Amino acid sequence: MYQKGRAWIELDIDNLAYNIRQFRKILSPKCAIMPAVKANAYGHGAVLIAKALQDLEIKDFCVASVNEAVELRKAGILGQILILGYTSPNQFSDLVKYNLTQTVVDYPYAKLLNDFGQVIFVHIGIDTGMHRLGERSENIKEVYKMWEFDNLKITGVYSHLCMSDGASDAERDITLKQIEEFNMVINFLHRKGIHHFKTHIQGSYGVLNYPALKFDYARLGIALYGVLSSPKDRIISNTKLKPVxxxxxxxxxxxxxxxxxxxxxxxxxxxxxxxxxxxxxxxxxxxxxxxxxxxxxxxxxxxxxxxxxxxxxxxxxxxxxxxxxxxxxxxxxxxxxxxxxxxMAADLADSINTISNEILSQLGSRLGRVSIKK
Known part of the structure; x- marks a missing residue:
């Protein structure tokens, strides 16, 4: 198929590599980048982007669904692939078959995964205030009890910031409160003698506005692709990025x-x-x-x-x-x-009162996607 025939997307892999270098400069040396390649890598093309990132020595990825994860595995993507969303029990076998890591969305779901009867790698989601997925941070005993399940191989604990893109004092206070709640859970587990798990809470804006945090992974999404959600967003770290x-x-x-x-x-x-x-x-x-x-x-x-x-x-x-x-x-x-x-994607999105994340993730599958290297 001629990929520049009708309408197409060009992916500047040099800009992708540049963005990775910028983030590595501001993140702790011990913090690994875990790119979010969900929603077809925000419309860029999940397989193309994941392969390019793998060539840049990225070893961990996160997606929204088991189907997205399986697509990457079949395309030869190695390393850890974390599923951030819900997986139905009738697809638990795929978690094992393709060596995937599943998010535990709450305690009853942990039991459901355990009852499948085969060892499944998981990260435990902690709800620190977004109230979407994850066991609530105050239910700390339920979080601790998940280590009693024989069939769960718990390799990570994470949360999600809901206002890290905000610049007001109130928004920063909420973000700092979430970080405090998350650290409370981590410290409790450490006091109970549980240490061998990875931690993460920062997405794109969590890194751009709170780069000094010292967790094990950074789940870079929209910013990895050199894009801000809105042109009005203020970035504290002043990191310069290039659109891919x-x-x-x-x-x-x-x-x-x-x-x-x-x-x-x-x-x-x-x-x-x-x-x-x-x-x-x-x-x-x-x-x-x-x-x-x-x-x-x-x-x-x-x-x-x-x-x-x-x-x-x-x-x-x-x-x-x-x-x-x-x-x-x-x-x-x-x-x-x-x-x-x-x-810019953000300017286009702003003109119709949405965000660039939505514009990019809705780019259609019939668009050819072409990698460009200078």
Whole structure:
């Protein structure tokens, strides 16, 4: 398959390596990076990214589901793969077959895993305030009792910060309280003579805003890919990152739109003058948000071209009236650089009141994904 035929994603592996180096500079030397490659590596392509990270001497990964983990194993990814979410009992056999590590979401789930009857590697989730998954930190005796289960090989204990991206005093107080609760659980287990397990609590913003924490793993997600969730996010560590992903598509045709004519579904855009319109071969089935209808823009030859009309399932239209020499087959940039101009994923997300995590993770499977090394 020609991967740059219609619409595609380019992955700058040099930028990925650069970001890894930046994080290694600010993390404790004893803290290993555990990249989050869930949701198809935030839309980048889980297998491509995991293989590139493995070449960069990354040995631990985390995903959301057992199916994501199995895909990586079948692609030759080695080392620990931690499943952060729930796995149904009818898939417990895959945990054993593919040597995966499962999150214990609470005490009853620990019993369910143990009753499967085969040894399963697990990390215990601790709920320190997010109230999503994990045994509540105050239920410390239930956490301790999990070590009584013969079939659980407990290799880690972790939690999840819910406001580490916040810059206000109140948000920092909540984050520090979560860290305190987590350390309370860890210290209790140590006092009980339990020492041989790894710890982790930091995601991307936990590292960027609290880099001095000394846990065993850092679960880098969106920031690993050189992206912030929002352009408004303030990063205390001032770490400079480089985007890994560019999203591009071909122009299918260029045509005249006469003054007074309308275009697209619902004819929602009407020409106020003679115009040149380019139809671009990408749409909402590829992950281009429909909310960009009549308000977004792309880059062509370093210039902005406004999206006109509704974004369709497989294509959309842009105004190229003021851009010289546009023709069939030309590249358009949705995320990335063109000349001296750039569209950042966070800026695109901000324009429709969401976050870059959502934009990237919804990029479609029919987009070709191509690794680029300079």
């Amino acid at each position: 992903l560019s999203l591009k598509a071909r122009i299918a045709c260029v045509k005249q739109l006469h003054k007074g004519e309308a275009l697209g579904y619902g004819l929602t855009y009407k020409a106020g003058k003679e115009m040149q319109i380019a139809t671009v071969s990408v749409g909402y089935a590829d992950g281009i948000p429909r909310e960009l209808s009549n308000k977004g823009f792309v880059l062509i030859n370093g210039q902005k071209a406004a999206i006109v009309g509704r974004v369709c399932m497989d294509q959309l239209m842009v105004d190229v009236t003021d851009i010289k020499g546009v023709s069939c087959g030309d590249e358009t940039i949705f995320i990335g650089k063109s000349g001296n101009s750039e569209i």
